[in-house]
Amino acid sequence: MAKLIWITGLAGSGKSTIGNIIYERFKALSPATVFLDGDRIRNIFGDDLGHDPDGRIKNARRIAGLCKFLVEQDINVICATMSLYSEIHEFNRNSHTEYFEIFLECSMDELRKRDQKGLYSMAMEGKAKNIVGVDLAYDKPEKADLVLENTAMSDIEGNVEKILKLVLP
Numbered sequence: 001m002a003k004l005i006w007i008t009g010l011a012g013s014g015k016s017t018i019g020n021i022i023y024e025r026f027k028a029l030s031p032a033t034v035f036l037d038g039d040r041i042r043n044i045f046g047d048d049l050g051h052d053p054d055g056r057i058k059n060a061r062r063i064a065g066l067c068k069f070l071v072e073q074d075i076n077v078i079c080a081t082m083s084l085y086s087e088i089h090e091f092n093r094n095s096h097t098e099y100f101e102i103f104l105e106c107s108m109d110e111l112r113k114r115d116q117k118g119l120y121s122m123a124m125e126g127k128a129k130n131i132v133g134v135d136l137a138y139d140k141p142e143k144a145d146l147v148l149e150n151t152a153m154s155d156i157e158g159n160v161e162k163i164l165k166l167v168l169p
Ligand SMILES: Nc1ncnc2c1ncn2[C@@H]1O[C@H](COP(=O)(O)OP(=O)(O)OP(=O)(O)O)[C@@H](O)[C@H]1O
Pocket: 009, 010, 011, 012, 013, 014, 015, 016, 017, 018, 039, 080, 082, 114, 116, 117, 150, 151, 152, 153, 154, 155, 156
C-alpha cells in the first residue's frame, strides 16, 4: 500500500527543506515516490488561485485530491503544503490507510526572522494581507502523527530521523 506523508506548518516553518530530505531518503528505498510541493502545484496549475481564504481552500482540496490520485496508483507521496484546514486533514485520514501527518512548529519570532518570501514583514507593515498565522486563522492539526519543533538549524536532522522512523516499514 502506498503512503501519503503530509508535511505541514506555517509559511517558512521548513516544510520544503524537510520534505526534500525525506523524499531523497524515502525514494532511495522505494523508487515509486514523488515529492509534491504546494508552491509548485499552484504554479503548475497556472497560478489560477489566489491566497485569500477561498483560493487557499480550493488549492488545498486540489493538492489533497492529487495526492489521493497518485497513492491510488501505488505511488508514495511526500507532500509539503500548508493547507491547514481540518476538512483537508479529515479527507486525508479517510482516504488513505497509510497516512502520516507531520506538523512542523516554529515560533512566530523565528518565522519573522526567516521571512523567506518577505510575507511576514509586509504583513507587519500593512502591505500584505491573507497571511496565515498573522491575519488569517488556521486549524492546528489535532490528530497529527508527529508534532515537531523546527526552530533551530540543529532541529532538522533529528526531525528527519523521527519522520523516517515513523514512515519507513
Ligand atoms: N530548523 C530550521 N532552522 C533554521 N532555519 C530553517 C530550519 N528549517 C528550515 N529553515 C530555513 O527556513 C527557510 C524556510 O524553509 P522552507 O522553505 O523549507 O519553509 P516552507 O515551510 O517550505 O515555507 P513556504 O511555506 O514558504 O513554502 C529556509 O531558508 C530554510 O533554509
